[in-house]
Amino acid sequence: MQHRPPRLASSRRPVYLPLFKIGALSVCIGSFACSVQAEESKLATVVVQGSDNAEQAEAKATLAKVAGNTALIDNAKVEQGRDANAEDVLALQPGIFAQATSGTTANKVSIRGSGLGVFYGGNSLGIKYLYDGLPVTGVAGTHEDQLNLVGVDHTEVLYGGNAFTYTATALGGAINFVSKTGYTDPGTTLKFEAGSYGYRKREISTGGVVGAVDYHLTAVSDERDGFQDDTPNHHRYYVGNVGYYFNDKLDTRFFIRFGQGSLYNGGTLTRRQLKDDSRQGGAVSKRSATGTTVIGNKTTYTLDDGSTLEFGLQHNRYPLEVSYNTTTPSLWRYSDINSSVRYLRKGDTLFGKPSDTTVAVSDVRLVKGSARYYSGEANNRTYTEKARYDNSRDMVFAIGNELEVADNVWLVSGVSFVNIVRDVSFPYRISVDASHDRESVSYNKWFTAPRLGFRYQFNPELQLFGNVTRSIDGPAVWNYEGGNVGTRYVMPRAAQQGTTAELGLRGQHGIFDGSLAVYRSWIKDEILSTVIEPATSTTAEVIGWSNASPTIHQGIEAGLNARLWQGNHGDVLSLRQALTLSRYYYRHDADFGGNKLPGLPETVYQAELQYQQHSGFYIGLNLRSTSSYYADYANTLKAPAYTLLGMKLGYEAPSKRWSVYLDLRNLTDKKYVTAVSNSYDLKGADAAVFYPGDGFSAYGGVSYHF
Numbered sequence: 001m002q003h004r005p006p007r008l009a010s011s012r013r014p015v016y017l018p019l020f021k022i023g024a025l026s027v028c029i030g031s032f033a034c035s036v037q038a039e040e041s042k043l044a045t046v047v048v049q050g051s052d053n054a055e056q057a058e059a060k061a062t063l064a065k066v067a068g069n070t071a072l073i074d075n076a077k078v079e080q081g082r083d084a085n086a087e088d089v090l091a092l093q094p095g096i097f098a099q100a101t102s103g104t105t106a107n108k109v110s111i112r113g114s115g116l117g118v119f120y121g122g123n124s125l126g127i128k129y130l131y132d133g134l135p136v137t138g139v140a141g142t143h144e145d146q147l148n149l150v151g152v153d154h155t156e157v158l159y160g161g162n163a164f165t166y167t168a169t170a171l172g173g174a175i176n177f178v179s180k181t182g183y184t185d186p187g188t189t190l191k192f193e194a195g196s197y198g199y200r201k202r203e204i205s206t207g208g209v210v211g212a213v214d215y216h217l218t219a220v221s222d223e224r225d226g227f228q229d230d231t232p233n234h235h236r237y238y239v240g241n242v243g244y245y246f247n248d249k250l251d252t253r254f255f256i257r258f259g260q261g262s263l264y265n266g267g268t269l270t271r272r273q274l275k276d277d278s279r280q281g282g283a284v285s286k287r288s289a290t291g292t293t294v295i296g297n298k299t300t301y302t303l304d305d306g307s308t309l310e311f312g313l314q315h316n317r318y319p320l321e322v323s324y325n326t327t328t329p330s331l332w333r334y335s336d337i338n339s340s341v342r343y344l345r346k347g348d349t350l351f352g353k354p355s356d357t358t359v360a361v362s363d364v365r366l367v368k369g370s371a372r373y374y375s376g377e378a379n380n381r382t383y384t385e386k387a388r389y390d391n392s393r394d395m396v397f398a399i400g401n402e403l404e405v406a407d408n409v410w411l412v413s414g415v416s417f418v419n420i421v422r423d424v425s426f427p428y429r430i431s432v433d434a435s436h437d438r439e440s441v442s443y444n445k446w447f448t449a450p451r452l453g454f455r456y457q458f459n460p461e462l463q464l465f466g467n468v469t470r471s472i473d474g475p476a477v478w479n480y481e482g483g484n485v486g487t488r489y490v491m492p493r494a495a496q497q498g499t500t501a502e503l504g505l506r507g508q509h510g511i512f513d514g515s516l517a518v519y520r521s522w523i524k525d526e527i528l529s530t531v532i533e534p535a536t537s538t539t540a541e542v543i544g545w546s547n548a549s550p551t552i553h554q555g556i557e558a559g560l561n562a563r564l565w566q567g568n569h570g571d572v573l574s575l576r577q578a579l580t581l582s583r584y585y586y587r588h589d590a591d592f593g594g595n596k597l598p599g600l601p602e603t604v605y606q607a608e609l610q611y612q613q614h615s616g617f618y619i620g621l622n623l624r625s626t627s628s629y630y631a632d633y634a635n636t637l638k639a640p641a642y643t644l645l646g647m648k649l650g651y652e653a654p655s656k657r658w659s660v661y662l663d664l665r666n667l668t669d670k671k672y673v674t675a676v677s678n679s680y681d682l683k684g685a686d687a688a689v690f691y692p693g694d695g696f697s698a699y700g701g702v703s704y705h706f
Helices: 054-063 086-090 144-148 160-166 271-276
Strands: 014-022 025-028 045-049 070-074 096-100 107-111 128-131 152-159 173-179 187-195 199-210 213-224 233-245 250-265 285-302 308-317 320-322 330-350 353-375 382-388 393-406 409-429 440-459 462-473 496-509 512-524 527-533 542-547 551-566 572-586 603-612 617-626 642-652 658-665 673-676 690-692 697-705
Touching (some): 086 107, 096 673, 128 160, 144 233, 144 250, 144 285, 160 173, 160 393, 160 440, 160 496
Parallel strands (some): 128 173
Antiparallel strands (some): 152 173, 199 213, 308 330, 320 330, 353 393, 393 409, 440 462, 512 551, 527 542, 551 572, 603 617, 617 642, 673 690
């Protein structure tokens, strides 16, 4: 998404646009409301008041041209309730599983079963995350503290292979967070939130335009005492960007994001413990982000024919301390350099047909990466191993085309060439496991990921789409490690490969708008994990990673919004619904046959019924319901199904100066499981593998804009 001063973009400044003259009638450019006046001899000028949502409207129009499932989330709508984590932002989106435990940054996010075996511990897998089109996902995955979503205007979700334009080849696709700028959020805003379990959040932001320069800065401080015993967390985030508009052909923007804090992640419980007292802490593990830093730039140049060149360069540094309150702590250090070039050419002809072409290259290189492992008590620890990951990288070259082969029919084609390089070694080990005496592995392989799809616009209200794509997920550098503290070694791993077929509809008619997508993925070498040794009161759980036998991911993603009633003054009663039906399973595994894969529910239904009054008052009821699902690959123990009820109410002043909200969650104080720690074979016995969700909670917030 380009952050340019609005020619047809979002600004609160007036925009002056000339009118085309057709005979004696002048017609305004764009879709904004304007005066149309007769004129005989000259072009006129009209004042167009920029829309606050113009940039989002442009992004939505772009996503509607993707031959597959996409979504756009207005973060201002999210801010009508608690806005603390990825679960809050990604709620009510079909096909997305987003749950949080222990506070603001312990999120498990999955699209179409991506990153199925990921545990809470610092990095998320299976989805490419970007801020303003620049990736924060590296060869170690995505640092969970990068998912704080501070200073975000709107969020783009591109499911699976539909994230082609961002050179994303992950099974889950891509999520792009688009920042607020001086054009989209001018002025200064003070915001305070507080609520159950000691939750407190303070935020100040300011933005504006000074000549050719615009800027936006945000500072956030948040704390939470924790739902489970002994699980406090606190974080500080500082986010900003500055843009410079040279002229209609050239603009540039610099970004910076900095975060630090610590989180005590609540331990897993048995089903019996969950029922008896879900607030007990279990084996609590401490995680600290000691200075996550992102510094980047994106420059856009528009050529004479209207085509654009985008250049991106970004440095990500994300150190992490893991399990520092246990006898097996570790220190992770990562430093990435990410570069990208994207060429967007529009308005060509190919075989006499209208054609648009995209060429993109992205390179994510880990210039410095290591993990240090220790054992023993805090005052008497032994340095046991060091893993090194320097110069591991992911490089993608992609070329795609959209060809209008007939009226309202577009053929979408493309291919990505993916180079995955992994260099993992143990330059230091205090002892060696003789049966696994492997100190290093070097993996360098090229893959081809083609894409073929179509769009058919039945009429202005209904679109049919379909595609077949390839996905390539490289193993995270730490996926190569095996063994226990003191005897770690390197194990070979292969990239996960998949082929996905998708067919769907999206459209709107009358009071309804929505989408429906059906997909099936055939996956080879899926990267899965399991608990080798469960956690104790003094040690963290030991997790093993491996490439699985062939698996299937398939599902239905359905979203439907309805405007049930609208009053004469603009009052609206609306209903949002999101249904996800999915099934993930082995294809003839030697040990588990056709067993279902653990870790995610097969059915998730979310709904929100909201009344919005024209004066600014709103009230809504919401529901989230999930089916039970397995916690082990042998399919012997399940997480229980649950249904949660919630309510939001608030008021936003017509002047937009101030607002207030109350967000009530889990009204029935239901004891439920947010996520599980996948295990190999629990033999049907109750085990401590369940992360408990929050009980009844109430959150309130107030903001003032000036």
